[in-house]
Amino acid sequence: MSGQFYKLQIVGLENPIETATSITLDVPTNLYQTFSFYPGQHIVLKLMIDGKEVRRSYSMNSCPYNDEALQVTVKRVENGLVSNYIGDNFRVGDSIEVMVPQGRFFANIDPHGYKTYFLFAAGSGITPIFSILKSVLYTSPQSTVNLFYGNANQDTIIFYDALADLESKYPDRLNIIHTLSNPKVWTTWTQWKGRKGRINAESVEHFITNHPPLAQNTEYYICGPGAMNNTVRETLINLGVPQDLIHVEQFGALDDESDEEGTIIDNANLTAKLDGKTFRLKIPKGKTILQVLKEENADPPYSCESGVCGTCRTKIVMGDVSMKVCLALDDDEIKSGMILACQARPLTEHIEIEY
Amino acid sequence: MKESRAMPILPVEAYTSQEWFDKEQEIIFGNSWQFAGLVEDIQDPGDYITVQCGYQNLLVVKGRDQRLRAFHNLCRHRGTQLLRAVGKKQKALTCPYHDWTYDLSGQLVSVPQKETEFPNLELDQICLHKASVDIWRGMLWVHPNPDAESIARWFEGVQEHLGPHDPLRLVEYPDSRYEKLIKANWKIVAENFMDVYHLAHLHSNTLNMYDHSKAEYGFIGDHYVFWEPHAKKYGENLDKLMPFKRIAEMTDEYLGAFVPWLFPNFGLSETESSWSTFHAIPLSPQETKVIIRSKLEPMSNWEFTKQQWKSGMSWHGIMGGETKYGKKPDLSSEDPMDWNDFMEEDVYVCEQQQKSLKNPLFNVSRTAKNGESTVRNFQTIVKRWIEN
Numbered sequence: 001m002s003g004q005f006y007k008l009q010i011v012g013l014e015n016p017i018e019t020a021t022s023i024t025l026d027v028p029t030n031l032y033q034t035f036s037f038y039p040g041q042h043i044v045l046k047l048m049i050d051g052k053e054v055r056r057s058y059s060m061n062s063c064p065y066n067d068e069a070l071q072v073t074v075k076r077v078e079n080g081l082v083s084n085y086i087g088d089n090f091r092v093g094d095s096i097e098v099m100v101p102q103g104r105f106f107a108n109i110d111p112h113g114y115k116t117y118f119l120f121a122a123g124s125g126i127t128p129i130f131s132i133l134k135s136v137l138y139t140s141p142q143s144t145v146n147l148f149y150g151n152a153n154q155d156t157i158i159f160y161d162a163l164a165d166l167e168s169k170y171p172d173r174l175n176i177i178h179t180l181s182n183p184k185v186w187t188t189w190t191q192w193k194g195r196k197g198r199i200n201a202e203s204v205e206h207f208i209t210n211h212p213p214l215a216q217n218t219e220y221y222i223c224g225p226g227a228m229n230n231t232v233r234e235t236l237i238n239l240g241v242p243q244d245l246i247h248v249e250q251f252g253a254l255d256d257e258s259d260e261e262g263t264i265i266d267n268a269n270l271t272a273k274l275d276g277k278t279f280r281l282k283i284p285k286g287k288t289i290l291q292v293l294k295e296e297n298a299d300p301p302y303s304c305e306s307g308v309c310g311t312c313r314t315k316i317v318m319g320d321v322s323m324k325v326c327l328a329l330d331d332d333e334i335k336s337g338m339i340l341a342c343q344a345r346p347l348t349e350h351i352e353i354e355y
Numbered sequence: 356m357k358e359s360r361a362m363p364i365l366p367v368e369a370y371t372s373q374e375w376f377d378k379e380q381e382i383i384f385g386n387s388w389q390f391a392g393l394v395e396d397i398q399d400p401g402d403y404i405t406v407q408c409g410y411q412n413l414l415v416v417k418g419r420d421q422r423l424r425a426f427h428n429l430c431r432h433r434g435t436q437l438l439r440a441v442g443k444k445q446k447a448l449t450c451p452y453h454d455w456t457y458d459l460s461g462q463l464v465s466v467p468q469k470e471t472e473f474p475n476l477e478l479d480q481i482c483l484h485k486a487s488v489d490i491w492r493g494m495l496w497v498h499p500n501p502d503a504e505s506i507a508r509w510f511e512g513v514q515e516h517l518g519p520h521d522p523l524r525l526v527e528y529p530d531s532r533y534e535k536l537i538k539a540n541w542k543i544v545a546e547n548f549m550d551v552y553h554l555a556h557l558h559s560n561t562l563n564m565y566d567h568s569k570a571e572y573g574f575i576g577d578h579y580v581f582w583e584p585h586a587k588k589y590g591e592n593l594d595k596l597m598p599f600k601r602i603a604e605m606t607d608e609y610l611g612a613f614v615p616w617l618f619p620n621f622g623l624s625e626t627e628s629s630w631s632t633f634h635a636i637p638l639s640p641q642e643t644k645v646i647i648r649s650k651l652e653p654m655s656n657w658e659f660t661k662q663q664w665k666s667g668m669s670w671h672g673i674m675g676g677e678t679k680y681g682k683k684p685d686l687s688s689e690d691p692m693d694w695n696d697f698m699e700e701d702v703y704v705c706e707q708q709q710k711s712l713k714n715p716l717f718n719v720s721r722t723a724k725n726g727e728s729t730v731r732n733f734q735t736i737v738k739r740w741i742e743n
Contacts, residue, residue, distance in 0.1 A: 114489070114507030142507050212421040216489045217505070239420040240460050 005046055005097040006031060011069065013092055016158050020075040020124065021087050022061070025098065027070050037064050037101030038108060039131035040221065040249070043072065044099035044304045049085050056082045057306035057325070059128035059223070059251070060101065061159070063135045073158060075124035102308055103327050105249035107132045107221065115143040116213035120232045122150040122199055122224030125251045126158050129223050133163075137170050144173045146211045150199040150228070153184045154192060177207055199228050204235040223249040226324075250325055264322060268346035271318075274298055274355045283346050289314075289321070289353065290341035300355070305342045312341040318352035321345060363719045364734035370540040371712050375741075376640040383619050383740050384409030388509050390621045390634050391415060391488070391495040393648065394523065397423065401444040401459065404495075407636070411499045413486045414438050416445070418459045425488035425497050426461045431481050448483075457483055493522030494632065510617070516580035518613040518625035519604040525630055525650035533647040537702050539709035541620055541637035542737065544645065547705050548614075548622050548633070549579050549733055552726025557704060560679050561697035564589035564596070565612060572729060577618035577736045579729060584611040585627075588673055595669040599628035599662055600652040618736065628652070628662075641709055647698075 008031075012024030027035045037043075042059040058072035077083045090096075105128060107117070117136050121129040126149060136143050151157045157178065167174050179195040197203055220241060222232045229248045236246055266285035271278065272293060281292050290312050293300040303311035307325030316337050321344035329338050339353070360367045369375045391406040391413075403416040405428055412428040414437065428437050430450035437450050437457075447464065448457045456465040461483035466473055485501035492514070496506050503509075537544055547553070554567040563586060570583035589596055590610060605627045613625040622633035631649040638644055654662075670676065676695075678684055684695035691703040711717045722731060 112505075112507065112511075114505050208421055212417075214490050215507075216423050218422060236420065240418040241420045241422070242460075 005044075005099050006034070007095045008070075008098045010090060010092055010094045010096065012071075013090060016073060016162075017075075017156060017160075019087075019156065020073055020158050021090065022071055022073040023086070023090060024069045024071045025096075034100055035070060038106035039064060039135040040106035040128040040247075041101045041103040042128065042308070043070075043101050044306050044308060045072075046097035046099070047082065047085065049081060054082055055099075055305040057103075057304065057308050059103075059131070059249070061127040061130045063131055063138060065135050065139050073124065073127050075158065099304055099309070103249070104330070105221070105223070105247055105327065107135065107219070107247075109135055109140050109143075111139050111141075113140050113143055114215040114217060115140065116215045116218045117143065117145045118208070118211070118213075118218060118220045119145060119147045120149075120199065120204070120220070120222040120224065120228075121147070122228045123152075123156065123251075124158060125223035125225070125228075125249070127223075127251075128249055129221060130159050130163075132221055133174070134166070137166060137173060142215070144214060145175070146207070147174070147176045148179070148199065148204070148207045149176060150179045150181065150224070152182050153180055155184070175211060179203060199224070200231055201235045201238075204232050205239065208236070208239060218245060220246045221249075222247065223251055226250055249327075263347060265346045265349055268319075268348065269350050270346070271350070271352040272298065272300075272314075272355070273353070274300060283351070287345070288342055289339075289344040289346075289351070293341065300341060302342055307340050307343040310340065313338055314341050314353045314355045315339070316344075316351065316353050319346065319348040319350050321351065322347050360718045362734060363722055364731055365542070365738055367712055367717065369737070370542060370709070371640050373640055376637065378741055379637070379737075380409040383737070384637070385411060385499055387619055388487075388489075388496045388498045388503070388506055390617075390632065391497045393527065393632070393650075394490055394493050394495060395527065396441070396495065399444055401446060402442065403438060403445060403448075404441045405438055406497055408486075408497060408499045411486075412436060413488075413497050413499060414448075415488050415495060415497060416448070416459055423488045423490070423495070424460060425486035426483035427486055427499070429484070430455055431463065431483060432466075437483075461485065492517070493525075510578065512575040513578050513580065513615065513617070516575065516582070516613070517615060517623070518630070519606070519609050520602055520625050520630045521604055522630055522650055524653075525602065526653045527648060527650045531631075531647075531649035531651075533645075533698070535645050535698075535702060536638075537643045537645055537705055538641060539643060539705040540640055541635050541643040542733070543705045543708055544635045544643050545616060545620065545622075546730045546733060547701050548635075549581075549616050549729040550727060551581070551729060552723040553704075557679070557700050558697045560675065560677060561695055561700060563674060574729075574732055574736075579616040579618075579733065581614045581616075582611055583614075592669065592673050593627065596666055596673060597628040597662070598666045600654045600658055601628055602626075602630065602652045616733075619740075 008025040010023055011026045014022045016022055037060060042057045044055050044057045046055050058074055060070060061073050062068040062071040074083050074086045076087050119129045119133055133145050136145050163176055167176050177195060179197055180192060181198045183192040183196055220236055222229050229250055233246055233248055264285055268283045270281045270283050279296055279298050281296055283292050290300055290302055301311050303309045308327050310328030316339050321339055323340055323343035325343055326340055328340055389408045392404055396404055397417045400417050400419040403414055405412055405414045413425050414428040415423055415425045417423050430437050432453060432455045435450055435452040437448055454467050458464045463478045463481040487498040487501055487503040489496050489506040491506045551570055551572060554562055565583045566586045567583060572581040610627055616622045620635045624631040629649050629651055631647055634646045636644045678693055678695045682693055685693045691699040
């Protein structure tokens, strides 16, 4: 059941970098099947913080095809409610509420396949990408992986050592290019000799040009903040990559609201038809349509509050909304006007929806 | 009823008749992965090559995303062949006839005088017919079918029986390119390549660096794999005798030659100091063009010259220098058997066999139990393709 939560115990906590926590969860034998997943998918955690229920989705960074236990990694976001709560309060032995793995962003890897994978990650966007990368290396011996991985500086590269180990273990099958937007000049390591700068059109084209695929059957996976995702995707399309080979996942959904802050309308008018009733409400800046309806006790359908499960889907008949995460809808559904209330924030003064 | 003379599995007509040739072109060459060149042949976006797959000509072009794309080389307008041979850095593919132009992804992008001559034509509805292309072992391979089984599956199990060479790392020496028109059916050339029995006889003095009695060979699906170790005296003097710098991956446990035949018409010769492709292109029932290209360990001119000189100086004393018939090699002779070149020896016997096919007395009465089992197996495979 896609909306169901299970209690899983935390059996390991570690810090791959100072500001991130990897949480290892114990999946009891009777839930193995329920918690099986494709690399790239994520789980939703349900937490009570200061008496309020919050839900967040996190991609597994573990590989589902070997003995690795299920693991997610949460990076602290400045002033982020949930990421800091997790970093400060999670203890080994705690049990947390977890919704079964889901998500449309995943790699279905054919062990006999002969493919070239191009992976793009920025910051904590590495988590699903790392799972895909390991899964390809472990299960599809003829396939190769090229990873372009952007970070702010040396100290924020999650899984740096683990990636370096894999690179030396699979020299013929794995290429990793790191790029740092703001490298520290001197660190405990030697001076940064890698690429400098952001993941942008120029650096993506450079990466593609310098990694011609061997297997001509290629796939492209991108995970990072919205702007980076769009840049990579558009650059690939401009270079001639067919759209259906490009897979995009957005991360940092709610803790990081800087991106579209400016374009969200404050106090937009919402008209919602739900269960035969019509609600006319204001949407204060920062709130989603779902939050406003919940506060009104309109009893709207919802479950994950992470843009994942699709329970809160509704149809927009007037206006336009922005959705940070929209994994439960495909392009055609979005075109036809479907939205996810848990993610929807107004981009126009008047919004009308019909459940 | 006329007794059909056999080769011994296939009838003689399979080597002489146009009807058989047409069937092979359609059924075998139109439905299998074909060698199209080396990865280096298409370097930059817009570079292209053309290649014949049976009766279908394909073009392979590199996109700006560095991916290769294969199309059938015919204009969607009136079917004219779009491109010739090879080309560099094309921005688009334009038909010479009426200048219909396609982008590098095969999409029609412009038609001259469209408004008046083709007012209802929707450009985005027209794309070149797609085909398949992939890279395997540093080589380009094409298949006329866009939904062909993957190249990895086509060669499944073969890789393990090939040499440790990494062709992508090796360097092609253009001088080593060899092209020859052989007046024999392509299957005669293939069978000669796979005939283990002849090695110790036809090539007694030209391939004597190998111990043919220790050859290991067999079929993996439709593909033939072969390895044989060095002869003792060649192996013991390898540093002196090998013609080129030793290939780094050819560590001692691999020493010898890997010489597979990949169905239907492609051979490799992978030795301690060279890596060569052998492409046998059927031109007619009795004509085959063979193209051999060789790659070597990267080395300086001086290293190249030094090793050639060393090998040349040492060869005669250790390996002997006479021809099969005990003569001094003579390149000016009209008899290829005097040239002491194993390739020319093979060309000679292939043409001699083809000449006999029209003789009413011709028949293959017996074939060697082991050393020619490969010939029978190959014919059985061809027969299965044609009959299924």
